[in-house]
Amino acid sequence: MITVMGATGRTGSRICQTLLAAGVLVRALGRNAERLAPLAAAGAQIAVGEPHDGAFLTEAFRGAEAVYTLLVYGPETEDYRNQQAAQGEAIIQAICASTVRRVVFLSSVGAEVPCGTGPIISMHDQEQRLRQLPPEVNVLMLRSGALFENLYGALEIVRAYDCYSDAVAPDMPVPMVATQDVADAASGALLDRDWQGIVTREVLGQRDISYAQATQLLGAAIGRPDLAYVPVSPQELAAALREAGYSASVADCYAELGEAISSGRVRAQETRSPANTTATPFEDFAQTWAAAYRALL
Numbered sequence: 001m002i003t004v005m006g007a008t009g010r011t012g013s014r015i016c017q018t019l020l021a022a023g024v025l026v027r028a029l030g031r032n033a034e035r036l037a038p039l040a041a042a043g044a045q046i047a048v049g050e051p052h053d054g055a056f057l058t059e060a061f062r063g064a065e066a067v068y069t070l071l072v073y074g075p076e077t078e079d080y081r082n083q084q085a086a087q088g089e090a091i092i093q094a095i096c097a098s099t100v101r102r103v104v105f106l107s108s109v110g111a112e113v114p115c116g117t118g119p120i121i122s123m124h125d126q127e128q129r130l131r132q133l134p135p136e137v138n139v140l141m142l143r144s145g146a147l148f149e150n151l152y153g154a155l156e157i158v159r160a161y162d163c164y165s166d167a168v169a170p171d172m173p174v175p176m177v178a179t180q181d182v183a184d185a186a187s188g189a190l191l192d193r194d195w196q197g198i199v200t201r202e203v204l205g206q207r208d209i210s211y212a213q214a215t216q217l218l219g220a221a222i223g224r225p226d227l228a229y230v231p232v233s234p235q236e237l238a239a240a241l242r243e244a245g246y247s248a249s250v251a252d253c254y255a256e257l258g259e260a261i262s263s264g265r266v267r268a269q270e271t272r273s274p275a276n277t278t279a280t281p282f283e284d285f286a287q288t289w290a291a292a293y294r295a296l297l
């Protein structure tokens with residue numbers, strides 16, 4: 001049996017489906033039984049509880065051959081760092097109490113950097129906690145590049161302002177990756193259990209893409225190859241995000257991340273290789289994004 005946190009989410013739902021298709025018993029975790037119902041119908045056990053509840057996670061991890069863990073938040077999350085720390089500590093408590101021996105953690109490119117990386121800091125902190133676990137616990141930290149799906153945030157901006165804006169420098173190459181490829185890397189590891197001890201693996205996507213290139217590709221997919229990427233300062237980004245309903249804490253994190261990517265503080269550590277390069281090109285995502293854009297009009 002394999003336990004999957006965030007089972008209704010982008011990586012978790014695909015991981016559950018893959019594991020179920022492989023004939024594995026899956027315990028799918030989420031906060032809401034209705035949202036988990038499709039996974040129950042597909043044959044998963046479901047467990048309903050909060051990701052910061054160590055007692056809930058302990059029961060959910062008990063008896064699992066492996067667990068998939070991640071730290072989740074929403075744009076409205078107040079006090080991002082404490083919210084993430086509470087989840088991270090609950091996961092550690094549950095790993096210890098349940099004696100699960102294999103853990104996959106969804107981390108990020110840049111998680112080796114201890115500060116100044118916005119939302120990635122919480123993944124750095126969790127990696128540090130995971131490194132303190134007893135040696136019999138095998139931990140794989142999957143350091144994902146920037147998810148293509150972050151750019152769903154561009155939909156409303158393009159519609160309203162006829163351009164895309166962020167605080168990342170326009171020409172900085174960024175490892176961008178399809179969520180499905182990250183999920184598949186996690187599923188493969190959960191099934192193969194082909195690592196020993198504490199291991200990090202980067203998942204860098206099909207190729208690096210700058211924000212200017214990504215904007216051009218999204219524009220081309222909606223018949224607007226001239227769509228412009230207009231960089232803004234971190235301060236301007238934070239203000240715009242607060243205006244759009246993000247908590248000050250999350251808005252400040254994203255502003256810091258923009259600067260961290262632009263300066264190269266957040267960047268891949270591994271040289272590109274077949275092992276860290278995934279299949280899905282950005283152009284595939286651009287088509288899906290374009291369909292979502294047309295639905296907005």
Ligand SMILES: NC(=O)c1ccc[n+]([C@@H]2O[C@H](COP(=O)([O-])OP(=O)(O)OC[C@H]3O[C@@H](n4cnc5c(N)ncnc54)[C@H](OP(=O)(O)O)[C@@H]3O)[C@@H](O)[C@H]2O)c1
Nearest residue numbers: 006008009010011012030031071072073074108144146147
């Ligand atoms: N975005 C990136 O570029 C990037 C890059 C590297 C790593 N990451 C990591 O990937 C994570 C996201 O993974 P994902 O896309 O699979 O997750 P996700 O789809 O964003 O969320 C997974 C589940 O978490 C629950 N959730 C949502 N908001 C929550 C909240 N405020 N409090 C508690 N639970 C909440 C939801 O399930 P229920 O409501 O059903 O419980 C959701 O289905 C990030 O948090 C980050 O740690 C992201």
